[in-house]
Amino acid sequence: xxxxxxxxxxxxxxxxxxxxxxxxxxxxxxxxxxxxxxxxxxxxxxxxxxxxxxxxxxxxxxxxxxxxxxxxxxxxxxxxxxxxxxxxxxxxxxxxxxxxxxxxxxxxxxx
Amino acid sequence: xxxxxxxxxxxxxxxxxxxxxxxxxxxxxxxxxxxxxxxxxxxxxxxxxxxxxxxxxxxxxxxxxxxxxxxxxxxxxxxxxxxxxxxxxxxxxxxxxxxxxxxxxxxxxxxx
Numbered sequence: 001x002x003x004x005x006x007x008x009x010x011x012x013x014x015x016x017x018x019x020x021x022x023x024x025x026x027x028x029x030x031x032x033x034x035x036x037x038x039x040x041x042x043x044x045x046x047x048x049x050x051x052x053x054x055x056x057x058x059x060x061x062x063x064x065x066x067x068x069x070x071x072x073x074x075x076x077x078x079x080x081x082x083x084x085x086x087x088x089x090x091x092x093x094x095x096x097x098x099x100x101x102x103x104x105x106x107x108x109x110x111x
Numbered sequence: 112x113x114x115x116x117x118x119x120x121x122x123x124x125x126x127x128x129x130x131x132x133x134x135x136x137x138x139x140x141x142x143x144x145x146x147x148x149x150x151x152x153x154x155x156x157x158x159x160x161x162x163x164x165x166x167x168x169x170x171x172x173x174x175x176x177x178x179x180x181x182x183x184x185x186x187x188x189x190x191x192x193x194x195x196x197x198x199x200x201x202x203x204x205x206x207x208x209x210x211x212x213x214x215x216x217x218x219x220x221x222x223x
Contacts, residue, residue, distance in 0.1 A: 049211050088154070103151060
């Protein structure tokens with residue numbers, strides 16, 4: 001079983017839609033959770049960084065962590081064509097030296 | 112602010128050739144990482160370093176070598192290039208093992 005599972009998509013939505021992206025994980029020791037956005041031919045850039053369970057909001061983006069279910073989500077409100085990218089989840093332990101990444105979900109927002 | 116800089120951006124190698132992928136960061140981060148990214152496979156960790164003079168293997172280290180003589184630089188060496196090493200290579204850095212990693216824009220390497 002992989003440490004982190006992420007549906008690769010592709011996901012296609014109309015402009016203005018609410019997008020939900022998800023990852024599940026198997027290691028209960030993970031404490032730090034991240035979402036990265038990766039445009040074509042670019043490196044991943046950090047979108048959200050959260051610790052333990054709960055919600056965190058930043059503009060149109062909301063990250064949600066449910067440690068009891070080993071499930072994390074990223075919600076994008078009022079999606080824009082500029083949100084078209086691949087979204088990667090990542091996580092690590094508080095004593096870890098390594099991050100564990102999902103394989104990424106490809107999102108296209110259609111104008 | 113440059114962040115993480117990788118050179119070259121593109122390279123084509125012949126089988127058996129060697130090369131060094133360069134990575135430098137200007138954020139005074141202790142931790143640095145090398146990943147490879149293949150289509151549909153996500154990011155796989157090759158090597159990482161927790162400080163100058165300290166390196167350790169990741170998930171897929173075979174065929175690669177690294178060194179960390181300064182805080183800023185973390186070069187990745189391919190000694191005998193093989194077609195299986197065709198990939199996009201990303202360097203990243205972070206302040207600690209659980210702080211977010213900052214990525215460069217990658218080196219696209221083809222081995223023919």
